[in-house]
Structures are given as structure tokens and as C-alpha cells.
Amino acid sequence: MNGRLQRIWVLLRLSVAVLVGWRFGWGWGVLTLGLHAAILAGGFVQLRWVNRPAPGWGQLLRAWAREVVASELAFSWRQPWREWAQPDHLPAGATQGVLLVHGFSCNRARWNGWMQRLREQGVAFVAPTLEPAFGSIDAYADDIEAGVQKLMALTGRMPILCAHSMGGLALRAWWRRYGAGHEAPHVVTLGSPHQGTRMAALGFGVNTQQMRLGSRWLAELPGLPDVDCFWTPCDQIVNPAERAILAGARAHRLDGVGHMGLVHSDEAWQLVQTALAGSSFKTPRRI
Template structure:
């Protein structure tokens, strides 16, 4: 179902859009026809632009200045490129281009589970999957169905994949999750009783851990759950143990046009990396994201017997741009 939605929207934009523009041109003249074509081709980028401009006036995460205009414009353009690639090729037409990599023998210490976000599918990770295979790291990438159902409904498919990867390597896997996928990972871990032996670490890319104002515009079940004051999010956080944040690495940026205010992407006690001039989807394609995942694959397991004191997130930043770090 998820792939059908993406194929329909892609066809509408690239086939029906130009046909409709040709009809408008034939009926009303060349200029209206070209204007209609420009709307179909440039529409997504123009629709996103106001949300990037608005970020100049939203408070950033603690310790970071407001994003400068140059960063916002760079993030907007990078996001246009990423959205065009993901929503017009990777997800509608190449969702299953790269199958899960589950070799009979592996020297990798553990596998990786890739979890996409809202209104996406496993094709989001097409830039990651061949690289992981070349690096000899087992992986699975799930498509969460139903696309617009409850986040809790995704726990069974995540659990099955986690079990398969654990059985393959003998070690609990690393979860890499984009956006809503980080909440899916938290909901899955709650469903298994927050058992420490089931999880290694979780790397989230632009996840609205404490909700996002943008979700107020959504009417689907999972969009309502991602609102900043949603009962679902409040209950999820209330039922989680104090040690939860120690299992997380949170990558985020204050040019993220989807998760804002940007500090909502942070969890207390998590290791946090700030990436400047990057939009929401672009976080998936950043070299720092892949490099962090590889480093976590080889990181020592977290001692489940140690109960860390809840604290503010430990923020790492690009030293050339932002030098202030939260301890």
C-alpha cells in the first residue's frame, strides 16, 4: 500500500502534471501552460520554502544560535534535491531495489535495522544499503504499515526484524531510525518491556522525540501522536526508564523544517550531534550519519547495571560553526 501511494503521486507529478499543463496551454495560451508546468515541477520546493524561512524566528536548541539566512537557504536547496530523489525514485520505484542483507556468515559484531519515518518506506535507505553490504554489515530495512496508522502498530514488524538480526550475529542489533522511526523504535522497546538484552543502541536522525509543532497540521493517527502535547507521547515518556537516553545518539539540525523547535529532537542523557544547514530528509544522506552508525556498531555494549543520572543531552557541534557544548 505504501509503495502504491508513492507511485501514484510520482506519476501524477511527472505524467499527469505535464499533460494537464499542455491542456492548459492549448486552451488558454503558452504562458498559462508554462505557468502550470512550473507549478508541478517547482511546487514541492516552493511549498517547503516558507517553513525554512520561518525557522529564523524559532528558538533553537539550548547552546546554539538561531540559524543564519545562508544556512537556511543552503538547507532548503539540499532538501529540494533530497525530496526529489526520495519521493520520485527511491520510494515509488526502487523500494525493493536492495533486498535485506543476511549472509550465512559474517564477521560484523552486530547487524543494523533501518527504520524510516512518516509517509516513507524502506526505499529511503537506498543510499545506505549497498554501502552496508560492501562493508559486510548485515541489515534489514522495514516498511511500516499501515502508512498512516498508530505508531504502536509498527512494533511487530520491528520485533521480527530485531529477532532475525540478533539470531544471525548473536548480538542485539543497532537501530538507525529517521524521524517518526525513532518513535517507532521507542514504542517497540516499550512493547518488549524495555529489556536491555534486546537492544544495543539507537541512532535517530531528526526524530521528534518530544513532538513537533508541524504535526498539528496532520490529521492521521500517527501525525496526531507526534504533536508536542499528545497524550501518546506523554505516556510513552512516562513509561520509559531513566536509562533510556543512554542508549540513544540523536542527530539533528536547527535547519530542520519538520521537527521544530529543534530541541524536541533531543533526549535527556543522549549523545547529540548537531548538523548545520541541513533539512529534515537530508539528514539521511549526511556522511556523519553513516559514520556514526558504523562507530556504534563497534561500540561497547552499555552496562545495563549502571543507572546514569538523567541530564541534559551532550551536544556535539561543528567546531568551525558552533563551539558551545552542553556537558
């Protein structure tokens, strides 16, 4: 559903830009397309007052510039048009697997860059598109479990679980429902609102209500036994910034990067590579 909505949004933006350009001049039409970047800047400026200690203006400027590119790549190209450009990869004989879980208002194409690199490495992966797009986060547990089962059947071991944004909460909801039947997975979350986010008050849908500060649903959600949390003081979506850190997790701070840009961070990718290297020395658990 998110892919269809974003295709409509892209075509609408282009149509408005063409109309403005035709009526007032093509320079104004190009500026109309840039309104997204201007609105995005407001999300970064407010972090000077929301986060303590406040990120510097240089960090915020760098994060904003990167986020403009990352968000346009995600919402104007990959997610609307390239959702299945990188299908799930389940090669015969694979010994390692990664499950990739996207966040709110996204789909599996959020991970296209990672999926291409994992495929080149011969690592099995599954990346579900979570539906319903605006439903309860609890509803995503079944799709996550199906992906885990596919990877375990192939490799004989629990996959590494990677999640961006709301996907981290979806993994916790999955763990609540299915965790008793599994060994503890290694989880990596990128900008997940583990303690809620003030920005969820501006959203709509059951899942955004669950992510709000003080949410009862969130307070009742269990943690995860083995998790690395990447967070950034320049996160315009999950703030205050420390809300992206789960109690008991290993926290990794990244500066000068925004919410969508976390998926493009070399630090997160390298941590997953280290986890894969470590798992290669473990004896697979045959199932």
C-alpha cells in the first residue's frame, strides 16, 4: 500500500511542479520540487531545542543535506517504483541469514542497497513488506515469523534481525508472540522509537498511536535480549534522541546523520558484517 501511495505522491509533486512552471516560469517549477527539502529543514532546526545536549548547527546542516538525498531516494524512487527490484535471496547451501524489517510509511525497498550487497556476499535474506500499512504493529509479527522460519529452514540457525525505525518495535512485538519458541536472536535497530517519539503525535493510524510518548502499548512491550541500537542526535523523526535506545542495549551514536540516513551508515553495515563473521564460527542449530 505504501508503494501505491508514494507513486501517487511522486506523480502529484511532478504535476504541481509542471503547472507552476508553465504558469510562472520553469525556475519556479523547480523550486516547487524543492519544497520537500525546505520542510525537512524545519524538522532538523527544532532539534536544537528538543535534544540535550543540542546538536551543533554544522551537524544539523550535514544531516539535513544527507537526509534530502536519502529521503528522495527512498520516497521518490525505490519505494514507489523498485519494491521488488531485489527479491528475497534464499540460495541453496547458504549458512547465514539476515531478516530486514522496514519502518513506518516504508516498504521492503528501504533495504535495496543492503539487499544487493548481501546477495553479492551469498548471504540469504528475507525482507517482508509489512501490512496493513497503518494497522497495529502487533499485526506484523506473523510476517516476521514467516521470514525467520524461511531463513532457519535454509541455514539451520537463527538469522540476524535488522530493523529501521518502527521495524524495531515490530521485532519486539514478534518476540512477545513467538520468542518462547526461539533462541535469542542478535538484533540491530536503526533509529527505532523504543521509548516512543514526540513526532508520532503528528501521524495517523493505529501504529503511530502506539509509538506516541506515554503509550500504554509501548509500556507493555517487552525488550529484546541481545540488541544493538543505533541512534543519532540529528534524528528528526525519533526524538528526543535518547528515545531510540532500548534499556539494556548496546548503544551506538552516529553524528551528522538523519533518520533515513541511518540505513546508509557504514557503521551499521560493518556491525552486521562483524555479526555475520562471528556467526560463521558457530555450529548451526539443525531444525
